[in-house]
Amino acid sequence: MTTTETSPPPAATGRRHVDRLVRAHRGRFAWSYAFQVVGGVAPLLQVLLLRSVVDGLVEERTVGTQVAWQVAGMFALGLVGVWAAYAAKVVSTGAAGAVIADMQSSMFRRLTTMPIHFYTTVRPGAVVSRLTSDAHGAEAMYTSVYPVVVSGVTTIVASVAIVAVIDPRLVVLLVVIPVAIAYVRKAEARINELIGKSFDVTKELASTAETFVSRDGAVLARQHGRTRHEQAHFEEHARELAVLSAATAKAAATSGASYGTAFVAITAGALGMGVWLVAEQNVTVGSVILIVLYLQQLQAPVQSLLNTRYPRMRSSIALDRVEAVLAAGPTGDEDAAPSTRPGTATAAEPSPAGPGRDDPAPALLMRGVRYRYPAVASYSIDGLSHAGDALSIAWLPLTGLDGNIRPVAVARDESEHANALDGIDLAIGRGEVVAVVGSSGAGKSTLAGIAAGLVDCDEGVVEVAGRTLRDLDEDRRAQLVAYIPQEPYVLHASVRDNLRYANPDATDAELLDVLRAVALDDLVRQLDDGLDSVIGEKGHRLSGGERQRLAIARAALKRPALVVLDEPTAHLDTSTEARVRAAMGELFGDAGVLMIAHRLSTVRHADRIVVLEGGRVVQAGRHEVLAQEPGRYRVLLESSSQDALS
Numbered sequence: 001m002t003t004t005e006t007s008p009p010p011a012a013t014g015r016r017h018v019d020r021l022v023r024a025h026r027g028r029f030a031w032s033y034a035f036q037v038v039g040g041v042a043p044l045l046q047v048l049l050l051r052s053v054v055d056g057l058v059e060e061r062t063v064g065t066q067v068a069w070q071v072a073g074m075f076a077l078g079l080v081g082v083w084a085a086y087a088a089k090v091v092s093t094g095a096a097g098a099v100i101a102d103m104q105s106s107m108f109r110r111l112t113t114m115p116i117h118f119y120t121t122v123r124p125g126a127v128v129s130r131l132t133s134d135a136h137g138a139e140a141m142y143t144s145v146y147p148v149v150v151s152g153v154t155t156i157v158a159s160v161a162i163v164a165v166i167d168p169r170l171v172v173l174l175v176v177i178p179v180a181i182a183y184v185r186k187a188e189a190r191i192n193e194l195i196g197k198s199f200d201v202t203k204e205l206a207s208t209a210e211t212f213v214s215r216d217g218a219v220l221a222r223q224h225g226r227t228r229h230e231q232a233h234f235e236e237h238a239r240e241l242a243v244l245s246a247a248t249a250k251a252a253a254t255s256g257a258s259y260g261t262a263f264v265a266i267t268a269g270a271l272g273m274g275v276w277l278v279a280e281q282n283v284t285v286g287s288v289i290l291i292v293l294y295l296q297q298l299q300a301p302v303q304s305l306l307n308t309r310y311p312r313m314r315s316s317i318a319l320d321r322v323e324a325v326l327a328a329g330p331t332g333d334e335d336a337a338p339s340t341r342p343g344t345a346t347a348a349e350p351s352p353a354g355p356g357r358d359d360p361a362p363a364l365l366m367r368g369v370r371y372r373y374p375a376v377a378s379y380s381i382d383g384l385s386h387a388g389d390a391l392s393i394a395w396l397p398l399t400g401l402d403g404n405i406r407p408v409a410v411a412r413d414e415s416e417h418a419n420a421l422d423g424i425d426l427a428i429g430r431g432e433v434v435a436v437v438g439s440s441g442a443g444k445s446t447l448a449g450i451a452a453g454l455v456d457c458d459e460g461v462v463e464v465a466g467r468t469l470r471d472l473d474e475d476r477r478a479q480l481v482a483y484i485p486q487e488p489y490v491l492h493a494s495v496r497d498n499l500r501y502a503n504p505d506a507t508d509a510e511l512l513d514v515l516r517a518v519a520l521d522d523l524v525r526q527l528d529d530g531l532d533s534v535i536g537e538k539g540h541r542l543s544g545g546e547r548q549r550l551a552i553a554r555a556a557l558k559r560p561a562l563v564v565l566d567e568p569t570a571h572l573d574t575s576t577e578a579r580v581r582a583a584m585g586e587l588f589g590d591a592g593v594l595m596i597a598h599r600l601s602t603v604r605h606a607d608r609i610v611v612l613e614g615g616r617v618v619q620a621g622r623h624e625v626l627a628q629e630p631g632r633y634r635v636l637l638e639s640s641s642q643d644a645l646s
């Protein structure tokens with residue numbers, strides 16, 4: 001059954017992981033809030049002193065020592081206010097920076113230890129955005145929103161309390177504030193409508209940009225003569241966005257002006273009432289000045305508090321997205337890599353036999369191995385997997401979201417998959433080369449992934465050189481098994497660094513030896529900087545076959561007990577293939593080799609061929625024998641020779 005459902009907002013289940021990271025820095029945050037409170041109260045105390053100065057002058061008409069002290073006190077309070085605000089800023093940005101760094105590191109830890117299938121569902125751009133703009137979007141909560149709330153609430157509460165102490169009737173004037181806020185909220189409804197439209201248009205822009213500023217998208221548009229059309233489409237949306245932005249800004253300005261008008265009315269009312277109270281001899285002149293100043297001073301914090309609404313929503317969305325990553329994965333615990341289970345052997349433990357050559361255990365032993373792919377929902381992350389519909393925070397409008405933005409709907413594939421591997425028993429001896437063949441979907445790549453320890457089987461046991469793979473940590477597993485995928489990854493780094501990624505202690509002589517074995521020594525010699533030449537994404541590019549040979553050389557440097565190759569020679573011409581095959585004996589010594597073959601031409605020389613069908617081993621033997629027997633291998637052989645002829 002396949003259902004489509006909208007995921008509940010992660011906030012609904014709390015932000016357990018994010019909160020834990022924030023709590024680690026709570027001491028620094030407490031200091032910053034304490035400074036905020038001091039910074040908020042100091043200007044109010046200044047005004048209190050001003051009242052005493054004015055009243056002293058009005059009553060005594062002399063400037064005595066007391067006034068001098070009061071002026072000095074105002075100066076001191078001014079300094080306390082300024083430097084407390086400074087300290088609050090420095091401490092809160094420092095603490096927020098530390099929290100963001102922790103969030104990024106925890107997300108990276110989580111994202112690099114997700115089940116291997118996760119990476120087939122993920123959009124690289126979305127991951128980068130989650131690690132950078134979402135993390136920094138969350139930062140505003142700690143550097144802008146909370147500090148403004150703390151200082152704003154302090155100022156408002158203290159001002160209202162002082163005004164009420166002078167004359168409680170004056171507090172009536174503050175009724176204008178909720179009225180003004182109600183009006184502002186109404187204007188916001190209009191703003192939010194406009195923002196909602198901008199959001200949709202922005203999504204369209206983002207999607208057009210992501211689609212057509214990519215190689216595949218550009219080829220698609222050019223092939224169909226649609227480049228101009230896509231440019232016009234983008235321009236139309238960009239203009240629409242500009243119109244919406246202007247309308248939003250106008251609505252925001254109107255609401256701001258209305259709010260300002262309310263405070264002008266409050267100030268005038270306070271002045272009128274104050275004059276009346278002075279005439280009635282209920283309050284002093286100094287108190288009237290103080291009241292007017294306090295009420296005016298309320299405008300900024302109330303406005304700032306209102307203005308935190310949108311940054312708060314943006315940060316909230318960003319925090320939910322960070323939480324979604326941290327809570328993802330089978331354990332939901334970002335600190336525990338799935339590969340590290342209690343009781344697993346660690347790299348520091350001495351290796352009893354190591355991947356050693358003298359170990360009598362077979363290179364690979366699989367007993368009763370069953371594996372079923374889990375439902376996508378169990379390893380996907382909202383907005384990262386199946387994305388395309390999730391915007392990065394950087395694309396969100398700067399002001400105004402109506403709070404209705406929810407994590408996007410993710411198609412949940414709850415369907416029960418069939419067993420991809422259904423009871424595999426397989427042993428590969430030391431120095432033996434076993435090729436695995438089978439029709440598309442037979443389970444070859446799944447078998448390779450399980451033998452390489454990238455995926456843990458549901459049932460059964462996988463041992464490499466006598467060590468159970470699931471009991472080993474990543475380092476020990478990596479020492480024992482070398483896996484060479486069909487499209488090996490070459491780092492954007494020098495040839496030397498690429499090779500030493502497998503064995504940082506390898507000498508240049510060892511590097512040149514393995515390069516020679518895979519027929520890459522001439523190429524490296526021709527590069528400007530030899531082993532120091534940068535290859536990979538930029539700089540010198542390697543062909544598919546050269547990448548594979550580099551990966552084989554890299555794997556050989558580990559001296560593994562088991563080598564798992566996914567169609568290792570797919571990109572090679574016949575003579576290079578023969579040379580590499582010969583070199584593999586020299587390179588891997590008595591390591592067992594499990595070779596996944598999608599082309600039958602590459603398997604003839606294998607010591608044994610294993611034929612998979614529907615996740616089971618249906619035939620096994622040498623090519624010469626299997627080719628004579630009626631069975632699946634002969635069918636595959638016949639269809640592949642027909643393909644070759646056609």
Ligand SMILES: Nc1ncnc2c1ncn2[C@@H]1O[C@H](COP(=O)(O)OP(=O)(O)OP(=O)(O)O)[C@@H](O)[C@H]1O
Pocket residue numbers: 117120373374417420438439440441442443444445446447598
């Ligand atoms: N990530 C996945 N989620 C669910 N099912 C999967 C996934 N990957 C593979 N499968 C299924 O598992 C079965 C075995 O797939 P596998 O990739 O191992 O086959 P294969 O023999 O390597 O095929 P090919 O030669 O086409 O690469 C297939 O039915 C496939 O549809």
